[in-house]
Amino acid sequence: LLQILRLLYDGIEGRTNYSQMYILLTILLLFSQDEVFNENIQKISISYQPWFTERLLKSVSLGGLTYLVLIRVIQFNLSSHRDVYFHNNCLATMANLGNSIQDIHPYVAQRLVNLFDIVAKRYQKLREKAQQQGEDENSDAVAIYGDLVCLVLEIINSVLIRRLNSNPELIYSLLHKKDLFTHFQLHPRFAELIANIDNVISYFHARISEANLKSPSAEEISELIETAARTWPPGRLKEFPDLKFQYEEELESQEFFCPYVWALIYRHTWIYWDENKTHILNDYIIVSNI
Numbered sequence: 001l002l003q004i005l006r007l008l009y010d011g012i013e014g015r016t017n018y019s020q021m022y023i024l025l026t027i028l029l030l031f032s033q034d035e036v037f038n039e040n041i042q043k044i045s046i047s048y049q050p051w052f053t054e055r056l057l058k059s060v061s062l063g064g065l066t067y068l069v070l071i072r073v074i075q076f077n078l079s080s081h082r083d084v085y086f087h088n089n090c091l092a093t094m095a096n097l098g099n100s101i102q103d104i105h106p107y108v109a110q111r112l113v114n115l116f117d118i119v120a121k122r123y124q125k126l127r128e129k130a131q132q133q134g135e136d137e138n139s140d141a142v143a144i145y146g147d148l149v150c151l152v153l154e155i156i157n158s159v160l161i162r163r164l165n166s167n168p169e170l171i172y173s174l175l176h177k178k179d180l181f182t183h184f185q186l187h188p189r190f191a192e193l194i195a196n197i198d199n200v201i202s203y204f205h206a207r208i209s210e211a212n213l214k215s216p217s218a219e220e221i222s223e224l225i226e227t228a229a230r231t232w233p234p235g236r237l238k239e240f241p242d243l244k245f246q247y248e249e250e251l252e253s254q255e256f257f258c259p260y261v262w263a264l265i266y267r268h269t270w271i272y273w274d275e276n277k278t279h280i281l282n283d284y285i286i287v288s289n290i
Contacts, residue, residue: 004028008028008069011024022085025073026089026247028093029245032096033247039100046059046061061103070093074086074087078118078122096245098243102163102167103169104167104170106169106173109173115152117177119145119149120184123149124183126139126145146189153197156193156197158240160196161240165230168222169222172222175208181194203228203236207224207225
């Protein structure tokens with residue numbers, strides 16, 4: 001799994017073939033369909049990885065590192081390629097993992113909430129632009145970002161509903177960025193999802209206020225959150241169905257996969273090939289310098 005994550009991470013820097021990233025994201029989605037796999041990668045602690053240059057992480061769970069890489073792929077894709085398959089696959093994998101997240105790393109929690117901030121602002125901007133120009137608010141661009149906002153909210157809800165007690169760092173990040181969610185409280189599509197998050201924010205904000213600390217430190221707030229999480233009343237949040245996504249092969253997918261497989265054969269076997277005819281496989285050359 002680490003090799004897959006590294007190739008995806010390098011792909012953002014342009015060092016991994018674009019076609020290969022499709023395959024890697026598909027493999028990750030297939031892996032995430034296994035609940036045992038999802039549980040296990042949350043328990044595996046990963047030490048410093050020199051290829052992960054975004055931030056120095058001395059220790060993070062393999063599941064947390066997977067989240068960080070996928071979020072990075074999503075952000076890069078939204079700003080450059082804008083490939084719907086990329087961010088849909090990434091979020092589907094994150095959603096499958098969401099039911100198993102525990103002891104989320106502070107940086108992972110921060111990046112997840114920031115991802116919501118990015119897609120929410122873009123969604124609002126596109127929606128306002130459509131309104132100003134008298135265009136359909138349900139245009140493709142608005143609809144795509146609306147789906148992204150909804151999926152990120154569903155992922156956050158999934159963690160809160162099923163693993164709130166074991167993820168105080170996510171609660172901390174939500175409290176820190178609580179104003180992000182106010183714009184969507186009355187939105188018909190997102191209102192129920194936002195209501196759960198507001199419920200969590202209100203509860204823990206009240207517990208912190210009751211402590212009556214003057215200029216509390218981050219450590220003191222974290223301790224208060226952990227204490228309050230132990231007495232979190234069950235059934236306080238509205239339940240939603242488990243997020244479970246499966247890979248579905250698209251029509252005519254062989255047009256992509258067949259050349260990719262032939263490129264693998266071309267690169268890794270001793271079969272003779274006419275060099276004048278293999279140029280069509282150049283776009284599928286596999287990067288494997290790990």
